[in-house]
Amino acid sequence: MESLGIGQAVLLGILEGLTEFLPVSSTGHLIIAEDALGVNDARGKAFAIFIQLGAILAVCVAYREKLFEVLFGLPTDPQARRFALNVVIAFLPAMVFGALLHGFIKSRLFSPLTVAIALVIGGVIILWVESKPRRARVHDVDDLSMLDALKVGLCQCCALFPGVSRAGATIIGGMLVGLSRETATRFSFFLAMPTMAAAVTYDLYKNAAILSWDDAGVFATGFVTAFITALATVRALLAYVSRHSFAPFGWYRIVFGLFVLWHFW
Numbered sequence: 001m002e003s004l005g006i007g008q009a010v011l012l013g014i015l016e017g018l019t020e021f022l023p024v025s026s027t028g029h030l031i032i033a034e035d036a037l038g039v040n041d042a043r044g045k046a047f048a049i050f051i052q053l054g055a056i057l058a059v060c061v062a063y064r065e066k067l068f069e070v071l072f073g074l075p076t077d078p079q080a081r082r083f084a085l086n087v088v089i090a091f092l093p094a095m096v097f098g099a100l101l102h103g104f105i106k107s108r109l110f111s112p113l114t115v116a117i118a119l120v121i122g123g124v125i126i127l128w129v130e131s132k133p134r135r136a137r138v139h140d141v142d143d144l145s146m147l148d149a150l151k152v153g154l155c156q157c158c159a160l161f162p163g164v165s166r167a168g169a170t171i172i173g174g175m176l177v178g179l180s181r182e183t184a185t186r187f188s189f190f191l192a193m194p195t196m197a198a199a200v201t202y203d204l205y206k207n208a209a210i211l212s213w214d215d216a217g218v219f220a221t222g223f224v225t226a227f228i229t230a231l232a233t234v235r236a237l238l239a240y241v242s243r244h245s246f247a248p249f250g251w252y253r254i255v256f257g258l259f260v261l262w263h264f265w
Helices: 006-019 026-037 042-050 052-062 064-073 078-109 112-131 146-160 166-177 181-206 213-241 247-264
Strands: none
Touching: 006 026, 006 042, 006 052, 006 213, 026 042, 026 112, 026 247, 042 052, 042 181, 042 213, 052 064, 052 181, 052 213, 064 078, 078 146, 078 181, 112 166, 112 247, 146 166, 146 181, 166 181, 181 213
């Protein structure tokens, strides 16, 4: 890849790892970064999609004990089956609507204007939710009902609109459904695994023709950087939400959304 060097791959990998699981929209940040670095061509966008696999792997590593517990417990443990079923139920709405609307979203909605609007509106929603007095009724990811999972999955569909943030939609949606802040964050991580894996696999399949083994070194650099950064971010976010609200992220989204508008216009 002639237009993207190792240094740029490291910067984009760090940015992906930092923003993928925060309610701030990794898409919005990568659009700005790709434009600033001059790597917003088709192969650059394919790179941005590929390094999300590093972020997915980071969540799998962070929650490997839970994943093994569920995997080996499926034949005999009703709680493991219930948890797995809830993740599948929450994943299905985005899978269905994503498959139906993929072409429209990529061709019509991926623009700085739509991203900026989504960032600002999402920030306002976060501030509104965090300002409301609420009493959470679900304090563990194993205690979600199938209806809770479906509601969170429907909220995730909002993230099909670029700039909304998949993490933001599922975490804030989960809080509105009745999950505690920490439980909503944890379930968002688990839901990210199938959702992101499916979306990335599909996008890479669609872009297979423009990929080359000559890009392997740069892609691997971005992948590893995104993995390391995302692993640290996931752990830091859980520590943060146990003591603080998401309000600072809401204000950040508003400011960043206005910056996106200023940057492109």
